Amino acid sequence: MQRHSTRSPLLSLPGAVPAEGRDEGVAAHYGDLFREQRALADGTGFVDLSHRGVVTVTGDDRLSWLHLLLTQHVSELPAGQATEALILSAHGHIEHALYLVDDGTTVWMHVEPGTQDALIAYLESMKFFYRADVADRTDDFAVVHLPAGSIAPIPDGTVVRETAHGRDLFLPRAELESFAAGPAKPAIGILAYEALRIEAHRPRLGMETDHRTIPHELGWIGTAVHLQKGCYRGQETVARVHNLGKPPRRLVFLHLDGSEVHLPGHGTPIRLAADGPEGRQLGFITTSARHHELGPIALALVKRNVPVDAELIADTTAAAQEVVVEP
Incomplete structure (x- = not known):
């Protein structure tokens, strides 16, 4: 996976500690992880997601064309209505996760850091005669997240993707520092954002997925996969399962x-706690975090037949499970 080279200017804010790994380029936190989590849960502050890829699709056929490629029904997507969608392999495995909104003339989407090049290459290969133009706008636009309940003002002309979890702004990258200096503060690091994502049981490409993950395993059926739409790559696997x-x-x-x-x-x-650290592996941790109220939490993928009341261990750490996807 290629990394976008842009380093967020907000890493110069007081207390900023750079994130590592796939979130490199933005702040992990600004000095007080739990305070930042509480602020985000209370609907205040903003999260710098400027390391994420931004892709746009324009043209008269943009929605009807994307409808043929995505797991989501988007051919009649109303302007301003947010949705999410996947692109699957021919065998139904998840390759891309897209977070979209159409503003009436352009489909805006943000994707995992470094995945935009592969996504654009695939989309370009499927254009054929459709009137649709794909562009990488990552250099020009930064994604900023406002939590649900935020009353922070949004700059005029900003494209907004609003969901139950908050609003994603496609902010001109040149305006990122002035936005951070405005009334939307405080800035909140990616670790707080991830802790609340885990609490909400929301999967993330590259963390909850591997090369053989299908949408049903993560609960993406319904939110990112529309079961009543026509054919798309991998649809046979989705329908069969x-x-x-x-x-x-x-x-x-x-x-x-x-x-x-x-x-x-x-x-x-x-593994099963009863079997100990040398027992048979039944799954793996996908993401973990320290939560301001719940303590240490994680998401994990386990085999379907693991009993829902089984006591588990992650390496040597005891782990009590809650069902996200019914077995």
């Missing part, structure tokens, strides 16, 4: 033992 089978794995939410100093990271094996 939905109508005839069961996904091989399921997403779970974990309450982790708070006495442990270190959080189990992405990929940490999940």
Whole structure:
């Protein structure tokens, strides 16, 4: 995966600690992780997501063309209505996750950092005779997240993607610093944003997914996959599993033992507590965080047949599960 080279200017704000890994380029936090989480949960502040890729599609056929490629029904998407969609492989495995809104003339979408080049290459390969133009706008626009309940003013002319979780602004990158200096503050780091995402059981491409993840395993059916629309790549797998089978794995939410100093990271094996650290691996941690109220929490993918009341361990950390995707 290629990384976008832009380093957020907000990393120069007081207390900013740079994030690492896939969130490199923005702040992990600004000095007080739990304060930032509480602010975000209370509907105040903003999150700098300027490391995410921004892609636009213009042209008269933009919606009807995207409708043929995406898992979501977008051919008649009303202007201003937010949605999310996936692009699947021929075998139904998740390749891209797109967070979209159409402003009446342009479809705006933000995607995982570094995935925009591969996404654009795929879209360009599928244009054929359709009147649709795809552009990488990552250099020009930065994504900024305002939490649900925020009363912060939005600059005139800003494209907004509003959902139950808050509003994503496609802000001109040149205006990022002036926005941060305005009434929307305080700035909140990506770790607080991720903790609340885990609490809300919302999957993230590259964290909750691997090369063989299908949408059913993560609960993306309904929110990102429309089961009544026509054919798209991977649709046969989606329909077959939905109508005839069961996904091989399921997403779970974990309450982790708070006495442990270190959080189990992405990929940490999940086993039955009764079998101990040498037992058979039944899944793995996808994302973990320290939550201001819940303590250490995580999302994990486990095999479908793991009992919902089973006591689990992540490496040596005790983990009590909550069902996200029914087995």
